[in-house]
Amino acid sequence: MSDDEKNPAREVITDYAQAHFRYFRTADGTVYAQKNGHPVARPIRSQGTTGSHRQELMVGLFRDGRGVFNGTALKEALDLIEALALTEDVQPTHIRVAPGFDGATWLDLGRNDGKSVRIHPTGWDILTPDPQEVCWRRTQLTGELPLPAKDTDGKGIDLLLRLCNFASAETECLAIAWLIGCLEPSVPVPAPFLTGPQGAGKSTGGRMLVRIIEGMSGDLRRAPKDEENMITAVAAGWVTALDNLSHLPPDLSDLMCCIVTGAESIKRALFTDGDVVRSRYRRPMLLTGIDVGVIRPDLAERLLPLRLVRPRVRRTEAELWTEYAEILPVVLGSLLDLTVKVRAAQADTPTDLRMADFAHLCAQLDTATGFGSLAAYRASLDDLNDDVIEGDLLAQTVLKHAAGLDTGAEVRMSSSEWLHCLTGLYSGEECRPLKGWPTTGKVLSDRLKRLQPTLAARGVLIDWGRTSSARYIEMTRPATPPPHQQDAAF
Template sequence: MSYLSNHGISKDQQQKFGIIEDTDKVTFPYKDKEGNFLFNKYRHLDQRSLENGKKFSFSSGYKPVLFNIQALDQDYVVYAEGEPDVVRSDQEGIPTVSGSTGAATFNKDWVPDFIGKRVYICLDNDDTGREGARKVAELLLRGSVEEVYQLTLPEDCKDICEFYSKGHTKEEFLNLLENAQRAKLEDFKDTQNQDDSLEDESGDKEENESITKQVIKLVLESGAKLFHDQFNDSYLAPTGNGQLVFRLKSKQAKSWLSYLTWKYIGLSLSSHPLNSTILTLEAMACYEGPQISLAIRVAKEGEIIWYDLGGKTIKITSEGWDIVEESPILFRRFPHQKYQIEPKSGNKLDELLDFINLERQADGRLSDEQLLTLCWLVFGLVPGLPHPALVLYGSQGSKKTTLHKILKELLDPSSIEVNGSQKNITEFVQTVSHHWFLVLDNMTYLPEWLSDAMCRVISGGGLSKRELHSDDDDILYNFRHIVGINGINLMIEKADLYERSLIFVLKRIKKFKTEKLFWAQFEERKPYILGALFDTLVKTLQIISTTPEPEGEFRMADFAHWGPTIAQALGYEANDFLKAYKANIYKQNKEALEASPVGLAVIDLMSDQDRWSGTPTELLSELDKIALKLRIDQDHKSWPKDARWVWRRISEVLPNLEEEGIKASKGKDDARLIILEKTLTNDVGNDNDGGQIPNNQVQSDIKDNKGDIFGGGVD
């Protein structure tokens, strides 16, 4: 068994961290907070490959840093002994870091990164690890980290990897966190002067209090603004406007306070007065400062739409767009976000189509997918409304990821262009809250919790993330952001996400370019495409008030309202958009029913009758017979296991069945009865040209594909 698999580390985790295992060594890449490569640490496996007889060595560029430092974005963190423990713990969705040189050393320069967080120390379960844990705890406490806990593993587990390899679960580990012993500074009085590395640099208490008061006075007189956001996080705007906005717990805020103190007081701000200053400013921001809602990349203020370039902003109204040096306080910025290039006006947005793999119609006109993509992109600059998820699927070489990356570059450029699968709701909420447009790349499966969470992000429902050791409090999030998903196969199974999506099938391209050439050509034209994007939004704002709102026909009503107007701003007809969108909705309905074994069975049941009624037990009996006939897998998780689940499964596709002309309802006099009725007399649906498609053709299409999804079927 390999070194990594012996530690229980999955292939996905190896890929996520960029870990490489060779026959003689394992390579662990170290990165900074922005994800930039720093150096490699090598764990030598073969006795012959040991450097100077040591198990570990480093590449050039080595310096003492934390491994997986990005985990410090979380509100709590586990400090472990080595890289395998970090990667294995992260595999369970638990934020974990380690030092670069093991339990014996902890660099005191790392302490500020832990301030304001709950730190759980979990070093190896041996004498060296226990002594190292004491030293780390003391350093953190003396550096004003208030919540430090020492976690004890079961006696038979040396480290985190062994904890999981012996069959223990994430829930058990979380229970260990809940019951971890909190460290107190008085526990270390005897060792205060024993080690220079543990020296308390706090100085005289009265002097520190005096410095804290001077710094706070300096901040208040500097023109900086203190405020809290919609989630009650405390912020500082050093210039009083939106040019710079720092979360008070952030490294940027500490750096600015240190700079201010040195420049105007001539003092180097040590950790104790610095932390006291931050705690006081946080309280002032929370209880005395105004609440200002912060957005990511795009914001709306009255009739003005603002777009964040990364310092400068673009102000967009129906009269035009302008680049503004000093904007109001509107945006929160994260390290992964890139500065957006300044746009240049005067081009057509259609130029974008030269870079994405969506084909025109045979006569040269825009295809439905092309028009919908352009309208979706412009609508992506309108905040506060539900945006359809952009779902792409197709074979390898169909440039699904490239299309999403290009749209990401235009809407929300980031050093993290696309993300992968999400382990749990906590990770997803953390990730999506940091992106205006989040792309989940190369997905093979969407768990039910993730599908539901995406629907809430699209529609604006609340999401929560529980904080450990906070009296069971939840961090509550409520925002509307944009999501994109791609994969080789269509991975959506739930009808409610289908209804909130645009679905495109991409074909494999015939001619490929090198990545270097392709992106160089795109970057050259990007300012002009971006300018055309803002020009189109301005034209849209000029005429949106004259566009009638749709009357209950569309699930994504705001997109159906803005889309025709955007199409007109692009030089097309409003009806071009409506036809294209209706065709895509027809595809959504078809795909939703294909994903529902019960939906397929109900359609077959009603294929030769106009009405059926009976109890759930009777209906399940009928559906079981049809499942055998159609070779639908009755072990599929969506197939009802007993009569109690029948109505629930039908309810999941009620709107889709109604689109197929089948109404399902409960009996008025007897709630146990389920009634199925045909409602369409014309027996038609919409095709791509706005014409009509017989429903029996729709049903035939669905039946032709069922075997590929649920098992069985004809080879």
């Protein structure tokens, strides 16, 4: 009788698993299995359609002649392995991009052989990452990328821009800056909003940008109807692309802000009373649409408007995507070459912009190429501020009131007094309730806090304070313009 026949099935499975797989846990306590020498890790409890650890363990046992085991033995063995793994070191898993050792970053090509791109300070290489350095997590949204071409001399960027219908050179350099930002896991990037007239190729352009990072299977999708579905979609991929948006309700707007700059979601774990599941997420986003209506100020600071124009010559979908698939290796290679140059460039970080990391990336891109991406980014934010003001009656009324103040003047009033003052300015002597207008001093104060950056960009400063007896809101029209307006004056 062989040793395997003498030992219980669960021991045979456990010994085989520990010999052929590495088990570890993430910070949230999820246990992953990683085949020896391969960078892709799978949660041992997953039953996903992309392949579970249970399936690869069963296949390995069968092909190595260890036998076919029933579900009970597999469950007992995996329970023991999971318990043992909870004592191991913590290591994160990553989707598509990941930080590496010595300042390098990795790009997962989604290939079965695990080959990935290592972007380092002096160049980039196609390698199989050390499992101790990078653990990839894959889902159905993880498409396969082609092997990027070497020595492209930058022609891939020109080939890409020739297929897109961007309205100006400024828009093109902002799109390139966003693509470079998508390859940096530690840098939050604003969400491009592809807009333009009907027939401008917004959806097609969005797909082209997304597929450079996510492969030919990457696509746009409709916005989920609730937060839970949105978080699930965001967690399963790297770039979240939403198509044909016609309006942005407040809840979706706030959620997009969280996705762009990072947040954490907590929900009750299944089949438990007190345990929870933590979901951390910060992902690049991309939006398309003709007009989304009123944009809230906090989201406006996180958007990157990219305007497209209608093409003069129409092409069939089959012809367009066939050409795109052919040039994608060259496009990806050129983007990687440019990313290395941009990261090596030295540039000051603008201190007056909300998305300072992306602004710094734009400054580095300008240093490396001579583009005007930082100026284009400032101009795009200025346009978005105009959109916010045009869609907000309170912002318009505050600016109208501030226009009557002397330069350097400071006005302090309580929130209720400001409400009476601004209401009278807007509606005249009637002071009747207005649809969408603040109804109390507290509501006014909250609205002004959201509008504070937008108003500051137009030279009106709002601040809050209190005296010994009451709180007040202070409005100031400073004598000096905002920093970026000063820069434009020279």
